[in-house]
Amino acid sequence: MTRTEPQSNYQRALIGLRELIFSGELTAGSDHLETELAERMGMSRTPVREALLTLESQGLVKVRPRRGVRIVPVSAEDMREIYEVLTELESLAAENAARAGYHETELVALANAIDAMDMALKQQDLVAWAAADERFHAELVRLGGNTRIETIVDRMQDQVRRARASTLYIRPKPLQSNEDHRAVYRAIREGNATSARARHRAHRQEAKATLIALLDKHQLKGL
Amino acid sequence: MTRTEPQSNYQRALIGLRELIFSGELTAGSDHLETELAERMGMSRTPVREALLTLESQGLVKVRPRRGVRIVPVSAEDMREIYEVLTELESLAAENAARAGYHETELVALANAIDAMDMALKQQDLVAWAAADERFHAELVRLGGNTRIETIVDRMQDQVRRARASTLYIRPKPLQSNEDHRAVYRAIREGNATSARARHRAHRQEAKATLIALLDKHQLKGL
DNA sequence: GGCATTGACAATGTATGCATTAAAAAATAC
């Protein structure tokens, strides 16, 4: 009855495996057998194997000839790389969004995400905050109007999501963060492309610095 | 005896299918049956199917439930998106490469690629020129030192390669192009990050404009 | 005791067969 029920076992495996990875049930660096995973998903090896190959091409796992499937760990250096890409592409998206001249009514989702973050912060709900933060970034990229950037950012977010699970609670409250978001929002609404880009870039670079410092400090090597 | 012979049929299928697509033997927009492709590759459906799913996650094909595999066409709008990403990420790579302070001996591959382009131009060998151009861009990104950017750019290049096959011979001789390349090279050697970025950005944006104009002019919709 | 060789084991890579199901074709009603 749920609307988005995927019909093929391949897709179920894809979604299921992603959840196992993001939830941490399959810990980073661990190895797993196709047979074992297939049993866990309640289907034969074939669709699971197909899903694993897809996940490999997305960099989440590594299929090693006869040694099982390794859940790829994300190092601090990896996060550095990922944030570099996110900074660059999201800034471009912000610039393009500003240039596109959206009407305020088209920016509702963006504004809502920011409000939701405020709300979550007041209620100390870090999980809700993280969800709203993702919504903001996803919407921003969507407004940028480049579908490849959407896809790439989405993929990078997958990796960030794994790091976030480990760092969310040791991270200082993201207060500054929302001022940045509002500044970006304003720049887009005013059609100020240069400012939108600069603001978002600064925002991302700060986030990067914060996260990297955390990772280094806590020696969180494999996420 | 060849060194890089892939051992699994899955990998052979992956490489083989890519070649069929890039060479244009599988034309953009055309549909194909798994069985047919498997026979063509001389193997069973299983590895071919796995390869197709991987290619789908890379955006080269679209597997449609019971209507065959569609070779995804690349529109002018797609090329606009792709060049936007390439411009952004390669420029960052150039900046980082300059900042890394490479010694001249580490930049040999880059210089060689530029020379090869000169040579190819003199000999009117456009295919060799295109190959050297790819080498230059690949090496530049490698020097940038961000492996995610390498991967992403590589994937985008796949799409460009398809467009190039159609446009290489109707395109004006890329003369200006190599001056740009040399300027980027110089900036990197001198460690001038700002200049490296700016030069490369300008180069890519010009290339984008040229290509888009060509595509629009010749109404090359599906590549 | 250490190292190499051989052999068993087991997980993967691949082929094959079958059930499902969508698309195409045919037949019927209007």
Place this chain on the structure above:
DNA sequence: GTATTTTTTAATGCATACATTGTCAATGCC
């Protein structure tokens, strides 16, 4: 002649079986 339903067809999704091959361990040699 057109539209609708039924039938047929065939391509895919998946399960299963088998062959291949890397890994691990045990054995024998030095």
